[in-house]
Amino acid sequence: MEPLHARYPFLDAAREAVAGADVDLASVVAREDPAVERGRDRVEAALTDRDVGEPHRRTRTELLSYPIARVLVSLVDQSVLTRWYAQAEAAAAHERFTAELTSGTELKSTSGDSLRLRDLLDEFDLLGAVEPVGGPLASADRYEMAVGRYLELTAGAFDEEWRLVNRELADGAVALDRSELLLAVREAIRQRVEAGLPLSVPDAVADPLAHHVEYLEGVLADLDLTRDIDTVVPELFPPCMQALLDDVQTGEHLEHHSRFAITAFLASIGMSTDEIVDLYEVNPGFGEEVTRYQTDHIRGETSPTEYSTPSCATMQSYGDCxxxxELCERIKHPMAYYEAKLEDTDDDELEDWREQAGAES
Ligand code: SF4
Incomplete structure (x- = not known):
């Protein structure tokens, strides 16, 4: 088991390393190996921070925590958790390999422990589909990707700039800069992590993990991502969403992540695409077509993925928090904030924006 495997546990080589070490997962969980705790951390961090937490200092523990995390995700078996977990593993790997490839360790290292762009592309059957432009593969700034592979990797992308109509396309290949290529690899990782989940877990592995599964179900319930809210009271929105909605309605330019956050939030609280379009329409620079496209995409109607509202940690990292x-200090998710506000308000004081808007029209 190499440190490289622990950093990128979804690699075929990492899986082979675990298989080669003849690890019996049932006995690992039965003796509460530290990998179990770390596996649970991975999943919890995916839910609360869209991350996989701090790596364990021991390579073996860190590597084994990955299959354990997959088992835990399978036992909880909630699609929102599966989706967020795969996104978090991919995001963490993307951050790591972007730093490693940029720092030039792939050029300096002779230990075999560094990750090379060539190996990464090869891992996901991208080597034959990607050509560097104007330089060697490892250090080029521009690349071309075969359009078929490009479409497979961008089908779930939210941003309009990934749509094929907005790309430079020549001779069956799509032009990408280096950061876009690395984002495409991130998507390939996400797809691999999600593939096969939920796993079928034997009782000998599932039973000793029951209390960890219960714990994660509790975290999920606290975030309340699975409950249907169908009440729109903008005065009770979390401060971040009120601020973003104000910006939309006063015609401020919103960065992509900010527009994504407010639109995902509004979709999560039960607003239809038409209602979101109506709410945004106050904006003098409003683009109905773009809003419809983005909203349908977030809701999963024009994409394979239904997107969730970003957590507080993600909002903070983008400067949207x-x-x-005071309530913000006690919650970890804007949805949890809104739900707490709704619970604290008498039903007869709740005036749904849609009813007011209907009465005025
Ligand atoms: S703490 Fe969370 S809910 Fe509160 S403003 Fe920040 S992102 Fe929004």
Whole structure:
């Protein structure tokens, strides 16, 4: 088991290393090996921070925590968790390999422990589909990717700039810069992590993990991502969403991540695409077509993925967490904030924006 395997546990070589070490997962979980705790951390961090947490200092523990995390995700068996977990593993790997490839360790290292772009592309059957432009593969700034592979890797992309109509396409290949190529690899990782989940887990592995599964179900329930809210009271929105909605309605330009956050939030609280379009329409620079496209995409109607509202950690990392109040200190997700506000308000004081809007029209 190499450190490289622990850093990128979804690689075929990492899987082979675990198989070669003849590890019996049932006995690992039965004796509460530290890998179990770390596996649970991976999953919890995916839910609360869209990350996989701090790596364990021991290579073996870190590597084994990956199959354990997959088992835990399978036992909880909630599609939102599966989706977020795969996104988190891919995001963490993307951050790591972007740093490693940029720092030039692939050029300097002779230990075999570094990750080379060539190996990464090869791992996901991309080597034959990607050509560097104007330089060697390892250090080029521009690449071309065969259009078929490009479409497979961008079908779930939210941003309009990934749509084929907005790309430079020549001779069956799509032009990408280096950061876009690495984002495409991130998607390939996400697809691999998600593939096969949920696993079929034998009782000998599932039973000793029951309390960890219960714990994760509790974290999921606290985030309340699975409950249907169908009430729109903008005055009770979390401060971040109120600020973003104000920006939309006053015609401020919103960065892509900000527009994504407010649109995903509105879709999550039960608003239809038409209602979101109506709510945005106050904006003088409003683009109905773009809003419809983005909203349908977020809702999963024009994409394979239904997107969730970003967590507080993600909002903070993008600078979208503003005007925090006292309730913000007690929650980890804007949906949890809104639900707490709804619960604290008498039903007869809740005036749904859609009813007001209907009465005025
Ligand atoms: S803490 Fe969370 S809910 Fe509160 S403003 Fe920040 S992102 Fe929004």
């Amino acid at each position: 503003v005007n925090k109040d």
